[in-house]
Amino acid sequence: MRLNAKQIAACTGGQFLVEAIDPSALMTGVTWDSREMQPGWLYVALPGERVDGHDFVEAALRAGAAGALVMQSPGRAACLLAREMGAAVIEVANTASAVTDLARAWRGYLRGRVIALTGSVGKTTTKNLVRDVCAAYGSVVATRGNQNNELGVPRTLLAADPETAVVVVEMGMRGSGQIAELCDFVRPDWGLVTNVGESHIELLGSRENIARAKAELYAALPAGRGRAFLNLDGAYLDVLMEAGGLRERPMLLSGFAGNPDEDLREMLERDGTVCEEVVWAEDVALDGEGRARFALCARDHADHEEEALLAPVERCRCALTLTGAHNVDNAVAAASVGFALGLDLETIAAALGASVPEPGRQEVIAARGGFTIVNDAYNASPDSMRASLSTFAATEVAGRRIAVLGDMGELGDFAEACHRGVGAHAAALSLDRLVCVGALSSFIAEGARDAGMDAARISRAATVADVLEELDTLLEPGDAVLVKASHFMGLTRVVEGLVR
Structure with missing residues (x-):
């Protein structure tokens, strides 16, 4: 500003x-x-x-x-x-x-490209990856942390200079119309929706309604020069395209994830829509610490001709410092932005590999007691809870794997079923101990037990102090403990107590 x-x-x-x-x-x-x-x-x-x-x-x-x-x-x-x-x-x-009025006025001075992104899971991680990829293109300003609300969004615009090459704006929402309100003054040039999950289903009532709310970002893109980034492997793609008006207006489309040949052919046969460019991953594998290695692949379909589906595939190897197979989707989403900016895959892969997680988001901490803490306590939804548990279970551990899980918020009438589903998922994994904290997490415990997990390996705790007391007698050198819950549960205090 x-x-x-x-x-x-x-x-x-x-x-x-x-x-x-x-x-x-x-x-x-x-x-x-x-x-x-x-x-x-x-x-x-x-x-x-x-x-x-x-x-x-x-x-x-x-x-x-x-x-x-x-x-x-x-x-x-x-x-x-x-x-x-x-x-x-x-x-x-x-x-x-x-503050919004200031941002609205200042937006008119910005000459760089404004990229907005939203989604149910992985917004902040994807935003950071997009930021780091865009830094290889030019100067970049991005949302700080997860300041993606009605105050954080305008502050992101105000942090940019007229000469800033790219402004990356993360947008959060809890209900219908909120993304449209943010887009009204952000006026994004490009828009990316990571996925459609169950976050905020309490207010919106269904995942289809969540998709329609997310699609407000696409609807705000300018016709002709706007570019929409689509998760070709994601749920509710048709809803996002229909609600976002992507078929009715001239729009540049970029795809990521999915099976590009099949997806593109299906889109062509259905309504003539085709992605200009598509980026995806092949040969995904996790190393002993749960970090993804894969082939980053891309194709350019800029001529919009059917035979362009046979265009040569560009490939290069990519290795993330972020843990979990789910971060591959976040990485290819960010890569699709870099590819659209004209960066080569080697440059994009290097930027992705150098990106590191924020505190509280699958942050690996070596504790003095000789055990490892995976701090994922910043926030949680059913999708991110399952992804975090799967990553934790796939990580090589010398001792035991202990998961400390707390309540997830904003699920309304779906809360019991969602928590039970997380418990059932945990029961299917190689976990040695499941510690459930909070009232709703009792359903995680019940879901795990009903799915066959030994009741002796499941415990419940009412407070952070109770968790720390149990872990104090339980943890041994070589063990690993995952801590995850919605932010309001305050399970970062568990991490802080373990680190002391």
């Missing part, structure tokens, strides 16, 4: 409580956390249930804020401090909405 105080006031409909001493001075960043304030940034005072951002305006100014957006006067002392430091204080009707 490079906007001066007058531009910010005009974009947000704000009024000056204190004018900047230099009205032409540009503010170059935005935050609502005074602790991360950098000199020359804009501070946004957000009201909250526990704390009110207006109480930290002075702290932000002392840290170098060049301006502050507020919904009410921050007080005489803060205004005097702003005058003393030459900073602007701008009053707006709603500071959260003002």
